[in-house]
Amino acid sequence: MKAHDGMYIDGAWRPAAGADVIDVVNPVDGQVIGQVPAGTALDVDDAVRAARTALPGWAATPPAERAARLTALRDGLVARAEEIAETVTAELGSPLKFSQTVHVGAPVAVAGSYAELAATHAFEEKVGNSTVLHEPIGVVAAITPWNYPLHQIVAKVAPALAAGCTVVLKPAEDTPLTAQLFAEVVDGAGIPAGVFNLVTGLGPVAGQTLAEHPDVDLVSFTGSTAVGRQIGAVAGSGIKKVALELGGKSANVILPGADLAKAVNVGVANVMSNSGQTCSAWTRMLVHRDSYEEAVELAAAAAAKYGDRIGPVVNAKQQQRVLGYIAQGVAEGARLVAGGPDAPREQGYFVSPTVFADVTPEMTVAQEEIFGPVLSILRYEDEEDALRIANGTVYGLAGAVWAADEATAVAFARRMETGQVDINGGRFNPLAPFGGYKQSGVGRELGSHGLAEYLQTKSLQF
Numbered sequence: 001m002k003a004h005d006g007m008y009i010d011g012a013w014r015p016a017a018g019a020d021v022i023d024v025v026n027p028v029d030g031q032v033i034g035q036v037p038a039g040t041a042l043d044v045d046d047a048v049r050a051a052r053t054a055l056p057g058w059a060a061t062p063p064a065e066r067a068a069r070l071t072a073l074r075d076g077l078v079a080r081a082e083e084i085a086e087t088v089t090a091e092l093g094s095p096l097k098f099s100q101t102v103h104v105g106a107p108v109a110v111a112g113s114y115a116e117l118a119a120t121h122a123f124e125e126k127v128g129n130s131t132v133l134h135e136p137i138g139v140v141a142a143i144t145p146w147n148y149p150l151h152q153i154v155a156k157v158a159p160a161l162a163a164g165c166t167v168v169l170k171p172a173e174d175t176p177l178t179a180q181l182f183a184e185v186v187d188g189a190g191i192p193a194g195v196f197n198l199v200t201g202l203g204p205v206a207g208q209t210l211a212e213h214p215d216v217d218l219v220s221f222t223g224s225t226a227v228g229r230q231i232g233a234v235a236g237s238g239i240k241k242v243a244l245e246l247g248g249k250s251a252n253v254i255l256p257g258a259d260l261a262k263a264v265n266v267g268v269a270n271v272m273s274n275s276g277q278t279c280s281a282w283t284r285m286l287v288h289r290d291s292y293e294e295a296v297e298l299a300a301a302a303a304a305k306y307g308d309r310i311g312p313v314v315n316a317k318q319q320q321r322v323l324g325y326i327a328q329g330v331a332e333g334a335r336l337v338a339g340g341p342d343a344p345r346e347q348g349y350f351v352s353p354t355v356f357a358d359v360t361p362e363m364t365v366a367q368e369e370i371f372g373p374v375l376s377i378l379r380y381e382d383e384e385d386a387l388r389i390a391n392g393t394v395y396g397l398a399g400a401v402w403a404a405d406e407a408t409a410v411a412f413a414r415r416m417e418t419g420q421v422d423i424n425g426g427r428f429n430p431l432a433p434f435g436g437y438k439q440s441g442v443g444r445e446l447g448s449h450g451l452a453e454y455l456q457t458k459s460l461q462f
Contacts, residue, residue: 002034003024003176008183009047009199010050010054010197016040017040018040022201026090026091027091027312027348028311033090036177037200038201039170039205039206043199044168044199044213049215050197051168051195051215055138057192058195059135064119067115067162068115070111070118072189072191074108075189077107080184085103088103088149088178091174091175091178093314093348093349094274095310098273102274103148103150107151114159117448118162121162123135130462131459131462133458133460134457135164137456138166139215139217139218140156140454142160142167142220143170143223143231146175146314147278148278149179150178153169154182156169161191163454167197168210170199170200170207171198211235212235212237212238216238218241218242219234219240224369225440232244241453243443243445243453244442245440245445246439246441248397249283249366249367249395250398251390252270252284252285252286252402253399253416254267254287254295255288255386255403255409256288258402262425264295264298264299265302267282268375272303272310272353275310275313275351276351277371279371280398281398283376284366284375287377299338299355299375299377303375307344313351318372319350319351321372322370323341327341328364334356334358334359338352339352351374355375355377359378366378386412390418391415395440396440397418397419397435397441398421400422401421401422406423410423417437418436419435419444420432420434430447431446432446433450
């Protein structure tokens with residue numbers, strides 16, 4: 001697609017307030033493929049003003065009509081699926097097939113789910129002698145990351161619109177072209193002017209201005225825990241609600257008697273997916289001592305198959321960050337069984353699929369989110385030891401448990417301090433709540449729980 005040189009505000013593309021631009025770079029070869037404007041505080045003000053003006057009308061729009069607009073939005077995404085997939089591939093480096101199935105397929109499903117929820121959700125309920133109203137919280141600041149550029153947008157914008165809120169979106173500066181395509185789809189879906197607005201720009205300028213803006217009622221942010229703390233502090237000073245989906249260091253626990261080969265292969269695939277740039281990736285594999293060396297061999301062989309199948313990481317800074325973590329793992333005594341701390345290609349921001357064995361719980365690679373194709377395999381003695389290791393980080397976003405029977409896996413999963421656990425390879429469910437415990441975030445996305453984040457309650461007593 002050809003990049004827009006302006007902002008989408010109040011239903012139209014308009015020139016940016018400043019002259020600065022952001023280069024969009026293809027991480028496969030480091031070449032600039034487009035430019036978008038670097039938004040200023042003036043652009044943010046204009047967008048928030050448009051959203052505030054449009055709020056009463058959209059909030060009063062019957063849920064059935066909001067559902068119809070969301071259905072049109074979903075249909076628009078389907079109609080332009082190939083173009084969107086090619087755009088994601090160009091600015092993120094994701095293999096095209098993965099862009100088609102995951103980067104486009106998942107958000108299409110999520111958009112459809114919110115079209116249905118907008119039509120069926122009970123926005124009023126009777127509680128004794130009261131009528132409880134579930135009303136839109138107001139103007140939403142949606143600040144999204146680059147790793148799943150369309151999915152993260154839809155997971156915030158769709159429930160906000162279903163709830164009757166208006167939105168100002170600030171996408172990641174690495175993947176703004178996908179956001180511009182989304183704005184084009186919104187424009188064609190019959191959504192009224194001002195209900196959705198897009199400001200491209202840098203986090204410390206456009207993002208912070210948006211988060212602290214006095215006319216923003218909720219800040220929904222997905223990204224690192226460090227930035228989430230800053231967003232929370234800024235929003236807290238204005239007594240705004242926040243929804244934070246942050247980092248993870250998820251445990252893939254393989255209990256004795258489980259199908260070891262399947263658990264290891266699926267676990268490696270989970271980590272390598274999207275070049276390891278997934279906050280919920282199972283980056284710690286926990287294996288009983290009796291099966292440990294077999295699991296290490298299986299994981300090393302599985303990782304070797306991904307050398308030519310995964311794309312690069314998003315940019316040069318991220319590449320150096322991930323390679324630095326790999327070097328630190330070696331320095332701290334972890335055993336490298338696949339990959340390594342050197343870039344595998346001269347061109348592009350590639351990282352070799354990497355597997356560490358003999359990782360202990362206190363090592364950096366077992367505690368910090370690397371956000372690259374790096375797996376750490378840890379040994380445990382018994383189930384209590386496995387639980388201690390699984391819960392032994394500041395994060396609690398996702399995880400997995402494999403066991404010979406479902407009941408054993410579920411019993412273990414119930415004791416994990418994490419927001420979502422896959423049992424014996426359970427499938428992704430776009431209606432299930434997604435979000436974390438501890439420093440992995442506040443609030444939930446997806447399904448009815450995600451919709452609830454954008455609603456506030458009022459009770460009428462009779």
